[in-house]
Amino acid sequence: MDDVTTQRTVSLLGSTGSIGTQACQIVRANPERFRIVALSAGGRDLELVAQQAVEFDVELVGIAAGDRAKLESLIADAAQATGKRAVSRVVVGDDASVHAAGVGADVVLNGITGSIGLRPTVAALEAGSTLALANKESLIVGGPIVKKLEKPGQIVPVDSEHSAIAQSLTSGAAHEVRKLVVTASGGPFRGMTREQLGDVTPEQALKHPNFAMGRVITTNSATLVNKGLEVIEAHLLFDIPIERVETVVHAQQYIHSMVEFHDGAVVAQLGLPTMLVPIAMGLDWPHRIPDVETPIDWTKAMNWTFEPLDDEAFPAVRLAREVGAAGATYPAVYNAANEECVEAFHDRRIGFLDIVDTVEKVVGQHTATSGELDVDGVLAAETWARATAHDAIDKVAR
Ligand SMILES: NC(=O)C1=CN([C@@H]2O[C@H](COP(=O)(O)OP(=O)(O)OC[C@H]3O[C@@H](n4cnc5c(N)ncnc54)[C@H](OP(=O)(O)O)[C@@H]3O)[C@@H](O)[C@H]2O)C=CC1
Ligand SMILES: CC(=O)[C@@H](O)[C@H](O)COP(=O)(O)O
Numbered sequence: 001m002d003d004v005t006t007q008r009t010v011s012l013l014g015s016t017g018s019i020g021t022q023a024c025q026i027v028r029a030n031p032e033r034f035r036i037v038a039l040s041a042g043g044r045d046l047e048l049v050a051q052q053a054v055e056f057d058v059e060l061v062g063i064a065a066g067d068r069a070k071l072e073s074l075i076a077d078a079a080q081a082t083g084k085r086a087v088s089r090v091v092v093g094d095d096a097s098v099h100a101a102g103v104g105a106d107v108v109l110n111g112i113t114g115s116i117g118l119r120p121t122v123a124a125l126e127a128g129s130t131l132a133l134a135n136k137e138s139l140i141v142g143g144p145i146v147k148k149l150e151k152p153g154q155i156v157p158v159d160s161e162h163s164a165i166a167q168s169l170t171s172g173a174a175h176e177v178r179k180l181v182v183t184a185s186g187g188p189f190r191g192m193t194r195e196q197l198g199d200v201t202p203e204q205a206l207k208h209p210n211f212a213m214g215r216v217i218t219t220n221s222a223t224l225v226n227k228g229l230e231v232i233e234a235h236l237l238f239d240i241p242i243e244r245v246e247t248v249v250h251a252q253q254y255i256h257s258m259v260e261f262h263d264g265a266v267v268a269q270l271g272l273p274t275m276l277v278p279i280a281m282g283l284d285w286p287h288r289i290p291d292v293e294t295p296i297d298w299t300k301a302m303n304w305t306f307e308p309l310d311d312e313a314f315p316a317v318r319l320a321r322e323v324g325a326a327g328a329t330y331p332a333v334y335n336a337a338n339e340e341c342v343e344a345f346h347d348r349r350i351g352f353l354d355i356v357d358t359v360e361k362v363v364g365q366h367t368a369t370s371g372e373l374d375v376d377g378v379l380a381a382e383t384w385a386r387a388t389a390h391d392a393i394d395k396v397a398r
């Protein structure tokens with residue numbers, strides 16, 4: 001086990017997003033524990049990237065797209081304004097996050113959104129870094145590739161449910177685990193019928209009951225695709241058959257997830273519904289950092305509710321179980337088709353129900369090729385899924 005006082009170097013991917021900025025908050029509050037040596041983002045907010053790069057005095061900063069000269073000038077301005085050094089290496093292009101992931105930091109926190117995070121995940125594992133994984137999509141789409149590369153304990157889950165399961169699993173041995181129970185908020189449309197879901201808007205879908213997150217995961221929470229992805233994620237992360245990953249709707253999200261052991265005991269991790277503890281544990285596993293989050297106030301009356309998923313109104317989890325059990329390129333097709341449908345929904349080209357209906361159509365048309373899966377194979381399946389989803393979207397588009 002590491003010495004708690006050893007400072008860990010961190011490469012932070014997706015630094016400007018919900019996960020990325022909260023990770024910065026934790027690093028800022030714990031400079032003796034962490035030093036960010038590299039960071040990357042998509043490039044939509046160059047001011048923030050420059051400010052982060054100078055504040056944390058990183059050695060490498062990368063953006064997927066954007067104006068290099070503008071970023072360099074913003075970095076120079078931020079350095080001058082704060083009296084700090086300007087970052088030494090700026091990388092612009094598709095491979096920027098792969099470079100950031102591959103610097104050999106102690107921990108790579110992958111907070112990129114979408115399956116575009118696959119190559120950085122692979123680069124982090126190949127570099128021998130601990131991978132603090134928020135970007136669930138990379139594990140789901142690259143399942144066998146990521147599992148083959150992973151050394152024991154190399155991936156630490158950041159997704160709140162999986163962090164809760166990882167924490168709960170320390171209470172027993174692997175052979176004593178009967179099932180994993182992943183909790184779900186039910187999203188903003190919990191309790192609605194399929195008929196009522198026909199007219200819901202993107203604005204309504206972005207009102208998550210408990211968490212402020214990026215647009216894709218928030219939409220996925222509304223369709224329950226997020227829960228579908230999380231069932232596959234749990235199956236892959238914890239090497240447990242998918243049918244032993246159960247779900248329950250717990251709207252308040254104080255219980256982040258649970259493990260049922262073979263003696264009948266259920267061990268859970270509880271806390272306020274925020275990401276600070278899972279991110280901090282991802283960065284410093286297995287240590288707990290003091291005062292990361294306010295604990296639950298047990299002096300106040302609370303009602304916590306539990307209900308089964310409504311598979312008829314929200315078929316995303318049932319479909320995810322099918323693709324997760326099929327493996328190969330099926331999870332990548334599910335995810336890529338969903339990413340396209342989420343965009344089409346926010347562009348108001350398709351309705352809310354069309355998202356999962358279209359994903360199901362695309363999955364139904366897919367035939368996986370045999371043989372060992374590699375990254376190019378995943379990317380080819382994704383390209384096919386995105387094109388097939390576009391055709392299906394065009395057919396139902398308003
Ligand atoms: N937010 C949360 O509470 C939780 C998130 N997660 C998972 O964490 C991941 C991130 O989610 P979240 O933070 O909410 O998403 P956000 O949309 O808030 O942030 C995404 C980040 O990824 C960056 N990014 C996008 N494309 C690229 C690219 N090609 N290369 C490098 N960086 C890129 C974005 O930069 P830019 O804006 O410039 O494009 C941004 O910094 C997702 O996989 C999500 O499912 C899991 C559990 C909870
Ligand atoms: C915070 C987190 O991990 C998200 O995945 C969040 O839990 C979304 O929850 P639902 O998908 O259950 O709404």
Ligand SMILES: [Mn+2]
Pocket residue numbers: 159160161230
């Ligand atoms: Mn989650």
